[in-house]
Amino acid sequence: MILYKEENEIIKEALKGLKLPDRVYIFDTTLRDGEQTPGVSLTVDEKVEIAINLDKLGVDIIEAGFPISSSGEYEAVKKIASLNLDAEICALARAVKEDIDRAIDCGVDRIHTFIATSPLHRKYKLKMSKEEIVEKAVNAIEYIKEHGIKVEFSAEDATRTEIDYLKEVYKKAVEAGADIINVPDTVGVMIPRATYYLISELRKEIDNISVHCHNDFGLAVANSLAAVEAGAIQCHVTVNGLGERGGNAALEEVVTSLHFIYGIKTKVKTEELYNISKLVEKLTEVKVQPNKAVVGDNAFAHESGIHAHGVLAHALTYEPIPPELVGQRRRIILxxxxxxxxxxxxxxxxxxxxxxxxxxxxxxxxxxxxxxxxxxxxxxxxxxxxxxxxGRVSKRERVVDLEQIAVMTGNKVIPTASVALKINDNLIKTSAIGVGPVDAAVKAIQKAIGEKIKIKEYHIDAITGGTDALAEVVVTLEGYGKEITTKAAREDIVRASVEAVIDGINKILKK
Ligand SMILES: CC(=O)SCCNC(=O)CCNC(=O)[C@H](O)C(C)(C)COP(=O)(O)OP(=O)(O)OC[C@H]1O[C@@H](n2cnc3c(N)ncnc32)[C@H](O)[C@@H]1OP(=O)(O)O
Ligand SMILES: CC(C)C(=O)C(=O)O
Incomplete structure (x- = not known):
């Protein structure tokens, strides 16, 4: 297995002295925060299909949804909780009895309850004092625990909260029975150094810490990894990095970094990462950008000559890991x-x-x-x-060669073509009109070579899509008692047609 922590001197030195965990728990919130991606709405069946595949992938916890938000959401979470999957099933609830009751009704293993703690949220959104917030959090946690359900507690917007107050909230949450506390970087303002500092501070007083990083500045994965370096044992992630605004930390990126750089285990079967990415892409209809790390179509594709040369000699010259490890394949693009x-x-x-x-x-x-x-x-x-x-007749053997062709077409002109052909070293110039530029060009050639060779069949196909696609022309010519089929490919259909016809003529005359 590729393990950068062991094989790369720089990484080895940089991680020296850190007490990394052997194992990190993967809390997947594709079906909750991921579904909060603007425009995404999954049906009950779609959520169930994703949950089953997340379970196969090996995530530890599936946050199946926010049951209070709609009856469909309630139904989906309840259904997923009834499937007896290996993964723990979790539901989100505000620190509100009604939300918690709805989550309990779904029969989930864990309830993730949250309340915002930052000054902005206290003042403008919740309009609550610090004390009221602590009280609500504690009541919610105790209420869930009374029902014998595991509690995960989040101080929403934790990373914009006064640190002493945040510590107090979390300590009270643990005293009330929270099994794990989650630290959400709700609007993605953290940088890895600050995340490391915050988690290290919290770790002085609390054991089980999780992180939930948003990607507003593109730092969600880096911050999740910094949290692990500081002692977090669980990461919230989503497939393809879906989620509110810039999204959440991408499951595939966090997991592969943990496995292949840090050598930290998760239960995720990395070979299934590409498949789950494709499934989520299909069901959410959110396209994965080609240059997306790990699961993007270009993640293991090489076009540059220098890179392709290197990869063909030894794949690791331009690939950090073999594509098969994440269910991908290598592609050499021309x-x-x-x-x-x-x-x-x-x-x-x-x-x-x-x-x-x-x-x-x-x-x-x-x-x-x-x-x-x-x-x-x-x-x-x-x-x-x-x-x-x-397939072409070689230059040496050719009897007919195209010297020049010009075509004219439009809505107010009759399609006209003029050609100059070298036939047995004589320059023959002809022109013809036709129903379109191809027809005119082929008729002009026909005129030049006379009636002894005739075009019997003509067929054109675009090889790929687009107005600039390569077109393939296949023609069958008949003459001197022979029949020849020949083809040519060009982006220009007139050139492809003329080249196919002239090649056919040469083949008949050569034969
Ligand atoms: C950071 C996050 O991702 S949090 C999760 C965000 N996800 C969602 O919001 C998706 C699902 N949400 C919904 O369907 C709805 O917002 C519901 C059902 C939860 C609530 O709907 P409504 O009752 O109509 O309230 P609305 O959404 O307009 O406002 C939120 C209310 O919850 C309160 N609230 C917000 N967070 C919390 C919390 N953690 N604990 C307690 N109350 C809270 C707000 O103060 C506000 O209360 P108010 O109605 O008394 O002013
Ligand atoms: C509910 C919490 C964890 C959340 O989604 C956030 O703060 O982003």
Whole structure:
């Protein structure tokens, strides 16, 4: 297993002296805070499907929802709690009896109760004194404990709360019976150093500490890890980093960092991370950005020639871990930045082994030129280019060569094409009109070569989507008692058509 803590001198030195836990508990809140992502609303069945898969993934706790918020939410949490999953099922409740009763009714293992403690929330939102807040928290915790249910307590907006008051709230919560206290960085204002300081301070008086980091400044994962360095035993996370505003700490990022950098275990089966990410992406309809760490489509994709060359020689040159460890796969992408090593490897992968130097040079040129036009070059594009290049009659054997082509088309002109062909070293110029530019171009060629060779069939296909897609033209020509089918691929359909026809003519004449 890759373990940066052991293998990387710098990380090893930096972590020296820290008392890291062997194991961190993963509290997944995709179905609660994750569902608070604006625009996301999951049905009962969808929540159940995600819960089952989170359980398979191996998270320790699933926060299934906030039962007081709607009857659908209540139904979903109740259903999930009835599934007998390995994971502990948790429900959220304000420090309000009605919320707690609703959560108890769902039959959950743990209730996560919260109340805000920061001056802003006290003054403007709750309109409560410090004492009232402590009292509400204590009452809520005691009430839940009376029902024999585990309690997790959060001081909402903890990271903008006076530290002495925060410590007092948490100590009172523990005295009231809270099994674990959670420290929410509700609007993501923490930096890793400050998180480390805060958790270290709280750890002096409290054992079981959890963190809930938001990503408003993109620091949710870094802050979660800093909390673990300071002794937190549990991290709140969401799949794909979903959640309010900038989201929460991403499950896949926290877990892989813990496993592969710190060497801290969780119960999560990392090979399932990509699958759960895709499931959540599908059901929430929130697209995962391609450059998203761990689960993004580009997380293990390489286009740059230098990187692809390195990866082909030894994958770890440009990958921190093998993609299989998180259920991903390596992809070598061809495009503008591609080098010859990557193209060679791609051709081999696609089964092309007999390509000569001249053809290879042409294939590289065509792939790069497609990339230059801003296109991502797919395997199908490569196949079409290769087939086109290797299928051609060689320059030496050609009887007919295209010297020039011009087409004109529009809504107020008749589509017209003029071509200049070199036939047996004679330059023949013709022009023709047609129903469109392709028809005109093909008719102009036909005129130049005479009636002895005829186009029997013509077919065009876009290889990939988009107006700039590579188009593949397949034509069947008949002449001198022979029938030849040939193809050509270009982004320009007129050029593809003309090249396919001329190649066919050459094949008939060569034969
Ligand atoms: C940081 C977080 O992520 S917290 C979770 C946020 N998630 C959600 O809010 C999603 C689900 N929420 C809902 O469906 C609704 O907001 C409900 C059902 C919870 C409450 O709805 P309503 O009763 O209509 O109140 P509304 O949402 O407008 O206002 C919140 C009320 O809760 C109070 N409140 C907020 N947090 C707490 C708390 N932790 N403990 C006690 N009371 C609280 C507010 O002071 C306000 O009270 P008021 O109505 O007396 O002024
Ligand atoms: C309920 C709490 C933990 C929360 O979601 C937050 O503060 O962000």
């Amino acid at each position: 495009g503008k930045h591609t080098g010859t090593h990557a193209i060679e490897a791609k051709l081999k992968e696609l089964g092309y082994t007999n390509i000569n130097k001249e053809q290879f040079k042409e294939i590289v040129k065509r792939i790069k030129s497609l990339g230059d036009k801003g296109k991502r070059v797919t395997d199908k594009d490569v196949e079409a280019i290769v087939e086109d290049v290797i």
